[in-house]
Amino acid sequence: MEVRHQVVVVGAGLAGLRAALAAGQAADVAVVSKLYPVRSHSVAAQGGINAAIDERDSLESHAYDTIKGSDYLADQDAVELMCEDAPRVVYEMEHWGTLFSRTPEGRIAQRSFGGQEFPRACYAADKTGRALFQTLFERSLKAGVRVYDEWVVLSLAVADGAVRGLVALDLKTGELHTVAARAVVMATGGLGLMYQRTTNPYSATGDGTAIAYRAGARLKDMEFVQFHPTSLVGTNVLITEGARGEGGILLNARGERFMERYAPRLKDVAPRDIISRAIETEINEGRGLPGGYVHLDIRPLGLDLIRHRLSEIYDFCRTFAGIDPSRELIPVQPAQHYMMGGISTDNEGATSLPGLFAAGEGACVSVHGSNRLGANSLLECLCFGRRAGQAAAAFAARAGEEAFPAAALEEQRERLAAIRKRRQGEHHGVVRRELRGVMTDKVGTFRTGEDLAAAAAELARLQERYRSVALMDTGAVFNADLAAYLELGNSLDLAQAVVACALERQESRGAHARRDFPQRDDQRWLKHLLCRYSLRGPVLEEAPVRITRFTPKERTY
Amino acid sequence: MDEISFRIFRFDPSRDAEARYQLYRIRPEPGLTVLSALVNLREEQDGSLAFRASCRSGICGSDAMLINGRARLACKTQVAEAAGDGTVTLEPLRGFPVLKDLVVDQSDFWEKLVRVKPWLIPGPEPAPERERLMRLPAQQFDELSRASDCIFCACCYAECPMEGRHRAYLGPAALVKAYRFEADPRDAGSAERRGALDHPDGVWRCHHVFRCTEACPKEIDAAWAIQQLQRRLAARHLRLKGDA
Amino acid sequence: MGRGFWPWFLQRATAVLLLAFLGAHLWLEHFAAPGRVTTYRRVAARLAHPAFVALDWGLLALVVFHGLNGARTAVLDLGLSPAGERAVTWLAVVLGVGAFLLGVDALAPFLGMRAPIPW
Known part of the structure; x- marks a missing residue:
């Protein structure tokens, strides 16, 4: 099947649906998702969504807490923008029907959350993600947003240095489809499955992030992996x-x-x-x-x-x-709980690849820097999901209707045919288990150069083995074995990016704690690491941190 | 516990003429859920086994299936508890077309959900700049909150005898969703939803068998919610005052 | 709208009324005059009074409606085609009207008799 839309959003979680709703205001939009929307992991977010809506609270305080929490690595203009948008986001969701917990006066209730000087997490019991997501899902039903669900995206189609759409595998039939688009928004969420110990779901394999990475988009802050304490x-x-x-x-x-x-x-x-x-x-x-x-x-x-x-x-x-x-x-x-890093975007969700936008956990603006504060990720999804959707629609309005590059489909067809044909080889499940073990043992809360180097070597070997693994299921209909194989490829590429950045950053900042470099080093490392894909492995670059009015100082609580 | 058997429904429409059951042996560890056992099975014994799974904590609703004949979430079912006699039987949800093995086609379920207009339909007054105030007695808020807990797993559809016979019946989950908005003081959409609800295949098809309530993994009292809708509609028909 | 409501509502309403009628019936037959024996003559004499006949016709109507509507609902639960559902409904209507007319006909002759109510 060949379909064409002006804007295509990949991922139907909170950021993806918000982007789709925003883009739908000005463009013909569709969502491609490997899960039916309500199965996305946004529904698992529990605690809350931050917004300075109390008279005694302030936007500055929210921004300061976020920046301090990020260990000063967040881009401050982006943080300020998000904190200013937060009350609007929360009120909009309330108007759309989110069932927030209430104070006895009938206002939205707020609770204390980690690293914040004021109880500013608006919540719906301990199911805030589900409450917000259901509201967005309901809005998407009302708006009639087209969703191609259980389509696994295989690659972005790029021609003349710009995105032209994507190629996807329909799980239900095993068919390959092309989705032509003037702009694509990646919103595929986290990548936690590369860890043995993770709060993430089986589906968190960073697909969109990895696909964008391989297509040439830069990743940012990949060394910062959040471990949830409880x-x-x-x-x-x-x-x-x-x-x-x-x-x-x-x-x-x-x-x-x-x-x-x-x-x-x-x-x-x-x-x-x-x-x-x-x-x-x-x-x-x-x-x-x-x-x-x-x-x-x-x-x-x-x-x-x-x-x-x-x-x-x-x-x-x-x-x-x-x-x-x-x-x-x-x-x-x-x-493992959350990935601060992701596809590098500007404040409008635009990436380094023309026509490609990104939002949510799989993207990195960066508003979380080296450590995200609790209850800021739901906010990020809704704030930047909307902006990315708007920007993608605006981009699509400017871009012309281009032909879909046929080679993109052929390449994927050959890739799938090759893996289906392979009769011998170890099962990819073995490689996945070893990957998850390596990441948990060597790329966890505390890191050392030695462990990270060992992890890098181990990952290179796993990549080698991945090239010769085989499937147990070669059928067409709902081939979950094939989907898991494809996901593992994404996990491996991103794991290499995580380890390469972690090895490079010789300091301790936020979630990145190096036993061999226990101090924060603003002189050398108050900067982002960008990561570019190459066949020989990740290539690293540096980018400055945007500082507006909060000067980095020691972080004590 | 020693090894136990998983007896799993297998069907791949692209290869099989008819369904069969396949036996697997697994060694249960304490705390092992049916879902974890399935994931292990797929990674270690049989990669061709198809089932849906995501959050593994009973919030995404992906992994509803028949476990020993009852519709449950695999992630919320302990193997030790399900394997009373040493065998756990797994089958796809009743009442849905099977796509493959334990994976069913839920499109009918989603289509029914949309029919109740499951979104907030506010009244004509403009929304305030800030949040709408919402002062509900604690019990009423709890009921509303409970009704909004649905994770769309469709266990209730698989267990509902009416749903089994009447394909057109809206069914428990869609009606619970309707109730969630009908009971929300911010909603004024009763008239718009009435066409779907006040219909032989709407609320009136429910005969209070309570299997939906029993089956719900989120402990939503679906049958109670449907009764509330029936009460509201009955009061409207009889022109009674009250909460209609 | 409303299709679906009336059968649902009337089933419940007739249930409540049947309870009241049955209560009255039991009370009259067994408790109103302890020790009294119910004989054909006594019943016939009572049925000569129009109020009692109306009462019994009402009771009959309720029983017939409640029973047939209940049976119809049970059959519809099996899942029929719309045409099948209509057929079952009309069958119930015909049976119900027939049974009721039969009852009316059976009690009508008593109306002609004139006798004091044998309390």
């Missing part, structure tokens, strides 16, 4: 920061509230990088529980509050850990 031991399902925002505390094996030592002021609501390192330190120094975890205590909050404001958490604890968090301690450990 994932449930075992499945690593997320336990929201909101649990601590509501008053929950972390305890080590001795029952000590150890965060008092690491962040005397904010304690258990310090930023995520600090708490994750604190937990790892407790465990490494023998004060963790056997098997490597600590306890989260939300018992003092009481059953009533837990069941109303932390209802999902209550359910998770019972379902996945068999415990009642109103009476028992929750076993938690850090797990």
Whole structure:
């Protein structure tokens, strides 16, 4: 099948749907997604969305907290823009129907979140992502947004240095389709599946980011991987920061509230990088529980509050850990949670590749710098998703109708035929497992040059093996084996980018903590690392950090 | 526990003339969910096995299937609990066309959802600059919040006996969604939704078998929500005052 | 609109009314005059009174409607074509009207008799 739209959005999560709705105001738009929209991981966001809507709060305070949280690596003009847009975003979603939790006066309720001096996370119990996403999904149904669901995007079609559309595999039939477009918005979310311990879903393989990378777009800040302090031991399902925002505390094996030592002021609501390192330190120094975890205590909050404001958490604890968090301690450990880096964009979502735009977790503006504050990612998706959609529609209006390059389809057809033909070789599942092990062991909370170099070498070997893996399923209809194989290729390319950037950055900043370079080094490293794809591996470049009015200083909480 | 058997429905329309069941042996570890077991199976034993999965924590609604005959989420079902007699039987959701193995075509489900106009339809008064105030008694807000918890997994459709017989019946999830807006004080869309709801294949098809309520992995009382819609519509027909 | 509502509503309304009628019936037959024996003559005499006949016709109408509508609903639950559904509905209407007329006809002769109510 050949379809043509003016703007095509890849990914149907919060950023993607917001981009589609915005682009749809001025252009013919369609969404291509490997999942049906409501299956996207935006629905898993729990805690909240930041906006300075209280009279006692201020945009400056929100911006300052975000920039300080980013360890001064965020681009300050972008942060200010996002914080200024935040109240509009929240009110718009409320007007569209989002069921925010309310204060007794009937206003949108706000709670404390990590690294913030004011309780500014607007929330819907502990299912804020789902509440916001459902509203957007409902709006997209109302607007009649065309969604090609369960289409796996294989590549971008590029001709004369500009994007002309994409090639996708229809999972339901096994057919290849071409989608011609004047502008493409990548919004495919995170890449956490490359880690063994992650809060991310099976589908978080960074597809759009990897495809854009291979097509020539620059990646940015790839060394900054966020580890969430509190994932449930075992499945690593997320336990929201909101649990601590509501008053929950972390305890080590001795029952000590150890965060008092690491962040005397904010304690258990310090930023995520600090708490994750604190937990790892407790465990490494023998004060963790056997098997490597600590306890989260939300018992003092009481059953009533837990069941109303932390209802999902209550359910998770019972379902996945068999415990009642109103009476028992929750076993938690850090797990990969979020990717600060992604396709490098400007404030309008434009990338280095003409016609390609990006938004959401798979993009990097950068508003999170080296460490994202909780409740800023939903905001980022809605704020920059809209801007990217508008910019893509404007770009499409200027661009002419160009022919779709036939070679792009042929290339993918050959690629799939080749893998389907291969009868011998190890299964890609083995390579995936090893990738996830390497990333968790060597590219985690604390890093060393030695570990990173070993990881880089290991990844190169895995890439080599990937070239000769085989499928177990060569059928046409819903070939999940083929989809997983394609996803693994994306994970591997992005993992190499993560490791290359992490090895390059010889300092500790935000989520990137090098044991061999424990200090932040503004002189040398107050800059972004950009990453360009080449067949020989990632090629790194540098870009300045845009600073407006917040001068970098030491970060204490 | 020793090894247990997974008996899985297999069907690939591009290759198989008819469906069959395939047996797999797995070694359950404590805490292993049916979904994790399936993922392991696919990576280690049989890559051709098709099922949907994403969040693995019961929020995305991808992995609804029949587990020992009952519609459940694979990620929220412990293998140890499901393997009472040493065998876990997995089949695709009842009432939907099978695409392959455990993957069904849900298009009919989405089409029904759209028919209830599942979006906020505000009244004529302009929206305020800030948020609309919303003061609801705690219990009412909880009911509303609960009704908005639907993850579209379609377990309720697979379990509903009416849905099984009447393809045209809107079904529990769509009606719960309708209720979520009808009960929202900011919504004024009753008249627009009435055509779909006040219809033999709308709310009146429900005979309160309560299988939807039993099946819902998010513990939404779907049958109760449908009754609320019936009450509202009945009050309208009878011109009664009240919450209609 | 409303198709679907009336059968649903009337099924419930007739259920409530049937309860009231059955209560009245049980009370009259068994508790109003303890020890009294129900005989054909006594019943016939009571049925000579138009109010009682109207009461029984009403009871008959409710029973017939409630029973047939219930049966119709159960059959429709099996999932028929729209034409099949219409056929079942009309069959129920014909059966219901027939059964009711039969009952009317059976009680009508008593109306002619003139006798004091044998309390």
